[in-house]
Amino acid sequence: MSSFYSSKDKFYVAVDCIIFGFYQSELHLLLLKRNFEPAKGEWSLMGGFLQKDESLDQAAKRVLYELTGLEKVYMDQVGFFGEIERDPGERVLSAAYYALMNIDHYDPELAKKHNAHWIKFKDLPPLIFDHTKMVEIALDILQRKASTEPIGFNLLSKLFTLSQLQSLYEAIYGESLDKRNFRKRIAEMDFIEKTDEIDKSGSRRGAYLYKFNSKAYRKDPKFKI
Amino acid sequence: MSSFYSSKDKFYVAVDCIIFGFYQSELHLLLLKRNFEPAKGEWSLMGGFLQKDESLDQAAKRVLYELTGLEKVYMDQVGFFGEIERDPGERVLSAAYYALMNIDHYDPELAKKHNAHWIKFKDLPPLIFDHTKMVEIALDILQRKASTEPIGFNLLSKLFTLSQLQSLYEAIYGESLDKRNFRKRIAEMDFIEKTDEIDKSGSRRGAYLYKFNSKAYRKDPKFKI
DNA sequence: TCAAAAGTGTTAAGTTTACACCCATGA
DNA sequence: TCATGGGTGTAAACTTAACACTTTTGA
Numbered sequence A, B: 001m002s003s004f005y006s007s008k009d010k011f012y013v014a015v016d017c018i019i020f021g022f023y024q025s026e027l028h029l030l031l032l033k034r035n036f037e038p039a040k041g042e043w044s045l046m047g048g049f050l051q052k053d054e055s056l057d058q059a060a061k062r063v064l065y066e067l068t069g070l071e072k073v074y075m076d077q078v079g080f081f082g083e084i085e086r087d088p089g090e091r092v093l094s095a096a097y098y099a100l101m102n103i104d105h106y107d108p109e110l111a112k113k114h115n116a117h118w119i120k121f122k123d124l125p126p127l128i129f130d131h132t133k134m135v136e137i138a139l140d141i142l143q144r145k146a147s148t149e150p151i152g153f154n155l156l157s158k159l160f161t162l163s164q165l166q167s168l169y170e171a172i173y174g175e176s177l178d179k180r181n182f183r184k185r186i187a188e189m190d191f192i193e194k195t196d197e198i199d200k201s202g203s204r205r206g207a208y209l210y211k212f213n214s215k216a217y218r219k220d221p222k223f224k225i
Numbered sequence C: 001t002c003a004a005a006a007g008t009g010t011t012a013a014g015t016t017t018a019c020a021c022c023c024a025t026g027a
Numbered sequence D: 001t002c003a004t005g006g007g008t009g010t011a012a013a014c015t016t017a018a019c020a021c022t023t024t025t026g027a
Helices: A056-068 A108-114 A131-148 A162-173 A179-187 B056-068 B108-114 B131-148 B162-173 B179-188
Strands: A010-023 A026-033 A046-049 A074-081 A092-100 A116-120 A159-161 A192-199 A207-212 B010-023 B026-033 B046-049 B074-081 B092-100 B116-120 B159-161 B192-199 B207-212
Touching: A010 A056, A010 A131, A026 A046, A026 A162, A046 A056, A056 A074, A056 A092, A056 A108, A074 A131, A074 B074, A092 A131, A108 A116, A131 A162, A159 A162, A159 A192, A162 A179, A162 A207, B010 B056, B010 B131, B026 B046, B026 B162, B046 B056, B056 B074, B056 B092, B056 B108, B074 B131, B092 B131, B108 B116, B131 B162, B159 B162, B159 B192, B162 B179, B162 B207
Parallel strands: A010 A092, B010 B092
Antiparallel strands: A010 A026, A010 A046, A010 B010, A026 A116, A074 A092, A159 A207, A192 A207, B010 B026, B010 B046, B026 B116, B074 B092, B159 B207, B192 B207
8 A cells, every 4th residue: 555545534324325216106215114223223325345456336336236136227326425423332424325216126036135115205204314414415316317317217118108197297296297298209219119008907998018218319308207 | 244245356446636716707727737756747626545544525525625624615516536547657547526715715835835727617637547538528517507506506606786786697508698687587596685785806896796695595496507 | 889009280489599788898 | 970788579389187978898
């Protein structure tokens, strides 16, 4: 180690994951009822410590993988949290990431193992440390980003109905949208393609299924939901 | 130290500051021509290491203070940079912050001492490590934030002309704005107040000076420049 | 046959953009 | 007297918002 660095302090660094899912027309978060210390018995985000051999982004992916068994989940940085007393045990800095995943891909067995639960975003319980703050900021970022970039599709199945897509955005924004205006907008986006498949699960009549064609999407400024 | 934490890795954590100034109708960055290792002789952001006794935000303020002698400068998070090899010397994580300061408040003596220079944003030289990336992200955040929150005033004097305000926003966005439309917008914002003072430095005729009244501003959704 | 979700256009209101000239002053 | 930046309004284009009924089907 060079002398330049040797006099400096070193710190534990964690990543915490705000994991969004969409289910029954509502946003949910995957939260842990901690059966381990510190803060045993309380609700928290899934987290883990950064290791020497991985980047922060890799650590976030790893932590998510440990909980869900899923790779290639959409993730993005929320911010970093560096208050001295944020973790009452030891000083730990944390980088928060949010993830958007399809709730159907989540193995309930893994949930049990970690004592993880999908909790309605609206019914958010108190969380340990500064995790509530992290969640608030994550929602804010999600709202802004979802309105100008096609990331919402990560919360849906490959094929989805327009009603599902609309209720997803309603859940993200926390407000209802006009059906006809919504569909008009979607119709203008060439990269949201109608298939000839029909979903019968949501209605007797059935609704056409659509898909997001990421190849057709290239930072289209038309994207604005 | 509890056994829970003791098996985890610890890391050096730095803060790097992207310091914006506004001067002669152009955005500038305060950069160091490093006369110290590592990367001596190259351009970099002002940075420093996080210490045990301070939060990340405090560290950012301290680092800025060391360079400028200024307190109470507007600062905001840019992101957390955690690639393994980002600093070729040792593994160092970095939290980037941007700062908006009035260039007139900056003491040129301090600049000399640190070998710091105000560089036109448009003429940005190559920077060490991932600092260029940090700057790009900071500009992006600044552009978005300046368009919906009244943070731009931090780059101006307390009193400013509308021409100065307009050229500030033109510099931030990198595009020119229509003078009449711009002034129409400003006129609708009650918290940007016309004084009866006149600035003669920019024209023979002189221009009215305005001030930002932060007390009158309360997350006004009308703010959109 | 009826309940429940799917699907479909038009109009008014509001916002954004484009645009050109006169004013006041000091050198 | 003239060069320079300061200051001002209107109309067209475009975007957003509000709004209600018909269709299809399985139970």
